[in-house]
Amino acid sequence: MDLKLDEATQQGTAQKGCAASGCGSNDQQLSHLPEAIREKVFNHPCYSEQAHHYFARMHVAVAPACNIQCNYCNRKYDCANESRPGVVSELLTPQQAVKKTLAVAANIPQMSVLGIAGPGDPLAQPQRTLETFRMLSEQAPDIKLCVSTNGLNLPNVVDELCEHNIDHVTITINCVDPVVGEKIYPWIFWNNRRIRGRKAAEILIAQQQKGLEMLVERGVLVKVNSVMIPGVNDEHLQEVSRLVKAKGAFLHNVMPLIAEEEHGTYYGIMKQRGPTAKELQALQDSCAGDMNMMRHCRQCRADAVGLLGEDRGAEFTLDKIETMEIDYAAAMEKRAQVHAAIEQELKAKQEKPAASVVNIPLSTLKKAPAKRPVLMAVATKGGGVINQHFGHANEFLIFEASGIGVRFIGTRRVDQYCVGQDSCNEDETTLDRVIKALDGCEVMLSARIGLPPYEALEAAGILPISDYAMEYIEDGVLGAYRQLEEMGRLAEQLHTGFSVA
Amino acid sequence: MALQIVAACVNCFACVEVCPSGAIVEAKPHFLINAKQCTECDGEYADPQCASICPIEAAILDASGVPLNPIGSLTGIPLALLAAREEVHHARS
Numbered sequence: 001m002d003l004k005l006d007e008a009t010q011q012g013t014a015q016k017g018c019a020a021s022g023c024g025s026n027d028q029q030l031s032h033l034p035e036a037i038r039e040k041v042f043n044h045p046c047y048s049e050q051a052h053h054y055f056a057r058m059h060v061a062v063a064p065a066c067n068i069q070c071n072y073c074n075r076k077y078d079c080a081n082e083s084r085p086g087v088v089s090e091l092l093t094p095q096q097a098v099k100k101t102l103a104v105a106a107n108i109p110q111m112s113v114l115g116i117a118g119p120g121d122p123l124a125q126p127q128r129t130l131e132t133f134r135m136l137s138e139q140a141p142d143i144k145l146c147v148s149t150n151g152l153n154l155p156n157v158v159d160e161l162c163e164h165n166i167d168h169v170t171i172t173i174n175c176v177d178p179v180v181g182e183k184i185y186p187w188i189f190w191n192n193r194r195i196r197g198r199k200a201a202e203i204l205i206a207q208q209q210k211g212l213e214m215l216v217e218r219g220v221l222v223k224v225n226s227v228m229i230p231g232v233n234d235e236h237l238q239e240v241s242r243l244v245k246a247k248g249a250f251l252h253n254v255m256p257l258i259a260e261e262e263h264g265t266y267y268g269i270m271k272q273r274g275p276t277a278k279e280l281q282a283l284q285d286s287c288a289g290d291m292n293m294m295r296h297c298r299q300c301r302a303d304a305v306g307l308l309g310e311d312r313g314a315e316f317t318l319d320k321i322e323t324m325e326i327d328y329a330a331a332m333e334k335r336a337q338v339h340a341a342i343e344q345e346l347k348a349k350q351e352k353p354a355a356s357v358v359n360i361p362l363s364t365l366k367k368a369p370a371k372r373p374v375l376m377a378v379a380t381k382g383g384g385v386i387n388q389h390f391g392h393a394n395e396f397l398i399f400e401a402s403g404i405g406v407r408f409i410g411t412r413r414v415d416q417y418c419v420g421q422d423s424c425n426e427d428e429t430t431l432d433r434v435i436k437a438l439d440g441c442e443v444m445l446s447a448r449i450g451l452p453p454y455e456a457l458e459a460a461g462i463l464p465i466s467d468y469a470m471e472y473i474e475d476g477v478l479g480a481y482r483q484l485e486e487m488g489r490l491a492e493q494l495h496t497g498f499s500v501a
Numbered sequence: 502m503a504l505q506i507v508a509a510c511v512n513c514f515a516c517v518e519v520c521p522s523g524a525i526v527e528a529k530p531h532f533l534i535n536a537k538q539c540t541e542c543d544g545e546y547a548d549p550q551c552a553s554i555c556p557i558e559a560a561i562l563d564a565s566g567v568p569l570n571p572i573g574s575l576t577g578i579p580l581a582l583l584a585a586r587e588e589v590h591h592a593r594s
C-alpha cells in the first residue's frame with residue numbers, strides 16, 4: 001500500500017518522476033531493499049531518514065593524505081566531497097581517535113556509527129584508518145564502522161577492511177566515462193607516478209568499479225556519492241546511477257558542487273557554478289529510486305559529532321577527553337538499552353505509517369479536484385519537530401505536500417546556494433541567501449520568525465507559518481497545506497500531469 | 502643531493518608515507534626533508550616520490566631551489582587568474 005501511494009505521489013509531482021529507465025519508479029522506501037540490507041540501514045543515522053533523528057554518528061579525522069586531486073578540492077582544507085569545503089578538521093592519531101570515539105559513545109548513548117572520511121582519502125595510505133578500525137572493533141564492538149573513499153586504492157584494501165567487520169563503504173563516483181573524468185580529476189598518484197589527463201581518469205574509474213564489485217561480492221554495503229557539476233557530469237550522473245545500482249550499490253547519493261572562489265579550488269576560481277536547488281532536485285528525482293533515504297545528507301565535517309544537523313564536537317576536544325572519567329563497560333550497556341528503545345520506537349513507527357504516508361482512500365482522490373503539490377521548507381533542530389527559530393536555521397528540510405501526503409525531498413543549506421558568477425555578490429545579506437536557498441518553496445515553517453524576515457519572505461512568494469511550533473513536521477506540513485487550500489492557493493497552476501489512476 | 506620542503510606545505514602526510522628513505526620529518530610549522538637521508542629517490546623510482554604525490558604547487562624544491570611542481574602545474578588554473586587572485590588578497594590584507 002505504501003508503494004502504491006508513493007507511485008501516485010511521484011506521478012503527481014511536477015518532475016516526471018522517473019524518466020530514466022534504470023531507476024525503478026516505486027522503490028522510494030526502504031521496503032524495496034533485501035531484508036539483510038534493510039536491517040543494516042534501519043538504524044543508521046546517515047542512511048535512514050527516520051533514524052537520523054534518533055541515532056548519532058561521529059566522524060574522526062585520522063587520514064590526512066590523498067592520492068588524487070579533484071577539481072572541487074583544495075588540499076589546504078579537508079576533502080571537499082566528504083566534508084564542507086573550506087573546513088579544517090582536527091587531525092587525530094588512531095589512538096586519539098579511539099579515545100575520542102569511546103568518550104563520545106559513553107556520553108551520547110545514541111551513538112551508533114563511527115565514520116572515517118578524511119581529511120584526505122582514508123584508503124590512500126590505509127594504515128591509520130585500519131588501525132583505528134581494528135582498535136575500535138575490539139573495544140566497542142557495538143559501534144558500526146564506515147569509511148569513505150575515492151576508490152583508487154580500494155581494491156587493494158578490501159580484504160583487510162573486511163577483517164575489521166566494516167559494513168558500510170562510501171565510494172565517490174563522479175563519472176564512469178574518462179572523457180568526463182578528465183574534466184574532474186587533473187591527476188592521480190598511481191604506481192609511484194603522477195598520472196594526468198584521460199589516462200588518470202581511466203585508471204581511477206576502473207579501480208572504483210572494481211572496488212564496488214569486490215565489496216558487493218563480500219556482502220559489504222556500498223553507497224555511492226556523486227558530486228553534481230553542471231555542464232560537466234550532470235547528465236552523465238543518470239548513467240552512473242544506473243550502472244552502480246546494477247552492480248549492487250544500495251544507494252546513490254547526489255550532492256551539489258559547492259564551488260566558491262575563496263576556497264581556491266579549480267572550480268571555484270574558474271567560476272564553475274554549482275547546481276541550483278531545483279536542478280539538484282530534478283536530478284535526484286530522475287535517479288530517484290531509493291534516494292528517499294539520503295536526501296537529508298548534510299555533507300558533515302570530517303570530525304563531526306552528534307545527531308545529523310547538530311555538531312557537539314566542541315564538547316569532545318582532546319584536552320576535555322583527557323579529563324573525562326569513563327566506565328566503558330557501563331557505557332556500552334547503557335548504549336545497548338538506548339539503542340533497543342530507539343529501535344522499538346522506529347519499528348512501531350514503521351508498522352503504523354505516521355502522517356508521512358497519509359491514508360486517503362484512493363477512491364475519494366480520484367473524484368477530488370486535483371490539488372497541486374507544494375514544496376515547504378522546515379526549520380528544525382531535529383527530533384522530527386518544528387522547533388527552530390527562522391533566524392537560527394542555516395539549513396532547512398524540504399517537504400512536498402500533495403493531495404496524497406507528505407514526502408521528504410531533501411535538505412537545503414543556506415551557504416550552499418551562493419553559487420554561480422552573478423549570484424554571489426558581497427552585499428548579499430544572509431536573508432537574501434536564505435530566500436535563494438528556498439527557491440521553489442511556497443511555505444516556510446519555523447518555531448518563530450521576526451517581522452522583517454517575515455515580510456521579506458512573503459514578498460518573495462514564500463509564506464512563513466509559525467502556527468505549528470513544536471509540532472511534528474508532518475503534521476505541520478499537512479496543516480499548512482490545508483491552510484493553503486482554504487486560502488484557495490492550491491487551485492492555481494494546476495499540473496496537467498496529475499492523475500492518481 | 503636532496504629535495505627541500507618549503508612553507509607552502511600543508512602538512513598532509515602524503516609524502517611521508519611514500520618516501521622510500523624515511524627522509525621526511527613531521528615538523529612544525531611545516532614538514533621537512535632530512536637532507537642527509539634524502540636520495541632524491543635515485544635508483545629506486547623514476548620520479549622523486551614526494552614530489553609525485555604532493556598536492557601543493559611549489560611546496561617541494563629540487564636541490565637548486567626550483568619547484569618540482571611549479572605554480573599552475575597541478576591544478577591547471579591559468580596563471581593570470583592566480584595572479585589576479587593574489588592581488589586581491591594583498592589588497593585585502
Ligand code: SF4
Nearest residue numbers: 520539541542549551
Ligand atoms: S626525493 Fe625521495 S628520498 Fe627524497 S624526500 Fe622525496 S621521497 Fe624521500
Ligand code: SF4
Nearest residue numbers: 510511513514516555
Ligand atoms: S605532500 Fe606536500 S603538502 Fe603534503 S606534507 Fe608533503 S610536502 Fe607538505
